[in-house]
Amino acid sequence: MQYTWKITGLKTKDVDGKPSAIVQTYWTKTGTDENGNEGTFTGATPFTVDPTDDSGPFKPFNELTEADIIAWIQTVVVGGYEEHVNGKIAEQIEQ
Numbered sequence: 001m002q003y004t005w006k007i008t009g010l011k012t013k014d015v016d017g018k019p020s021a022i023v024q025t026y027w028t029k030t031g032t033d034e035n036g037n038e039g040t041f042t043g044a045t046p047f048t049v050d051p052t053d054d055s056g057p058f059k060p061f062n063e064l065t066e067a068d069i070i071a072w073i074q075t076v077v078v079g080g081y082e083e084h085v086n087g088k089i090a091e092q093i094e095q
Contacts (some may be wrong), residue, residue: 001090002032005070008042012061015049020061023047027073031089039092041085045073 009026023046030040059068077085 001086003086003089004030004032005074006030007066007069010069013049018049018058021047021049021058022061022064022069022072023049025069025073027070029077029085029089031086031093033093037093039089041088043073043077043085045076047072 006028007025008028010022011024012020013023015021015023025045025047026043027045028040028042030038032038
């Protein structure tokens, strides 16, 4: 199964001096099997801006790439409920 991720929407908010911080993401993960059949899961992942988080510099919204944001989402999904997401994609393909 080949998977692709896509950002479908974002919400931003000015938080603690960080302009246009991403606080909500909307995304899809599409799986394509060896026969070209596809299934898609639509998800939403919120984020909070922690003013005490100094793990790295704040990256301004206009400097973010889709790959940056997908990596954040994948950290949440892969570490939490990816099996569910992939299962729903497989169900669509089977139908």
